[in-house]
Amino acid sequence: MFTRTRTEPVPEVGAGAPEFNLPSAQGGQLRLSMRTVRGPVVVAFYRPGDEEDVEYFKALAAKEEEINLASGSVVAIGVAEPIQARNFARASGLKSYVLYDYARVTSRQWGLLERDKKQGDYARPAVFIVGPDHNVAHAWVGERPAPEEILAKISEITGLPKPPEEPEEAEKETTEGDEKPKKMSAEERERIKAQRRAAREAGQSVKSPQAKDETTSGEAPKKMSKEERERIKAERRAAREAGKSVKSGASGSATEAPAEAPPEASEDKPQKMSKEERERIKAERRAAREAGKSLKKPQAQPEAGTENQEEEEAPKKEG
Numbered sequence: 001m002f003t004r005t006r007t008e009p010v011p012e013v014g015a016g017a018p019e020f021n022l023p024s025a026q027g028g029q030l031r032l033s034m035r036t037v038r039g040p041v042v043v044a045f046y047r048p049g050d051e052e053d054v055e056y057f058k059a060l061a062a063k064e065e066e067i068n069l070a071s072g073s074v075v076a077i078g079v080a081e082p083i084q085a086r087n088f089a090r091a092s093g094l095k096s097y098v099l100y101d102y103a104r105v106t107s108r109q110w111g112l113l114e115r116d117k118k119q120g121d122y123a124r125p126a127v128f129i130v131g132p133d134h135n136v137a138h139a140w141v142g143e144r145p146a147p148e149e150i151l152a153k154i155s156e157i158t159g160l161p162k163p164p165e166e167p168e169e170a171e172k173e174t175t176e177g178d179e180k181p182k183k184m185s186a187e188e189r190e191r192i193k194a195q196r197r198a199a200r201e202a203g204q205s206v207k208s209p210q211a212k213d214e215t216t217s218g219e220a221p222k223k224m225s226k227e228e229r230e231r232i233k234a235e236r237r238a239a240r241e242a243g244k245s246v247k248s249g250a251s252g253s254a255t256e257a258p259a260e261a262p263p264e265a266s267e268d269k270p271q272k273m274s275k276e277e278r279e280r281i282k283a284e285r286r287a288a289r290e291a292g293k294s295l296k297k298p299q300a301q302p303e304a305g306t307e308n309q310e311e312e313e314a315p316k317k318e319g
Helices: 031-035 051-062 064-069 080-091 103-111 147-158 167-176 186-201 226-241 264-268 275-290 304-319
Strands: 021-023 028-032 043-048 075-080 099-100 111-116 120-123 126-129 136-141
Touching: 028 031, 028 103, 031 043, 031 075, 031 136, 051 064, 051 080, 051 147, 064 147, 080 099, 080 126, 080 147, 080 275, 103 111, 167 304
Parallel strands: 043 075, 075 099
Antiparallel strands: 021 028, 043 126, 111 120, 126 136
């Protein structure tokens, strides 16, 4: 024996929303409390096969993505069989949950179950917005609000999505704020490119993009020209031929030093002997060896003491 379940009154705004757990045309089950913890839920009741309902839910599907961005979700409930629910989901284009209340329990709990001789059991057109606290925040029974109004109500609850900033305010923050640099214009970029190109042609460094007055300042060393390099090479070659040191590659001012070193330097460091001087010393050493003299200390010229000794020995031999 079957007993008729009494239809509950329609939940009022501020009252707790009746819980439900219904199968979805997209597959699986959906419990209302599982969605309210994530944000507001739009609970809209539909009649399967009704063209007016199909058109309304098409318009609601067009706003579905914006509702999701506002941290809301859409749930459609209808007194329907599984095949009817799938056909309605396909016709309306809803991507969210299209549930079917084939047992009529949820429609009675929400106070919307109606019976017609031709259509049979169905749920009256109604839309509810259930807040995150699981209470009814807004309710429309016997009529349906525009999808734009539903989106506005959800945005009031969540504060999402944030309205875009006014162009004047955004420009004001960019110009007044010191933290974010102002974006360069196309003309400014072209001017800097031209300055870098001119700096490269002049042989200057272009590592740091500077303005024209900065790139021409005396901080960066100027690159030597080809003639300057050739002149320094010639000076170094002349220095090597003159017997000077060329380890330190200096500029022209350093290579133009006087040929003779100062007196202090000449006393500390002997000058390099010429080829004729070396040949003369070799001849003297050879003569000394033939005369039986010591060669431990080669001397370029005989000392004065040696000449006096030879003069003293000569008279003795004569006497």
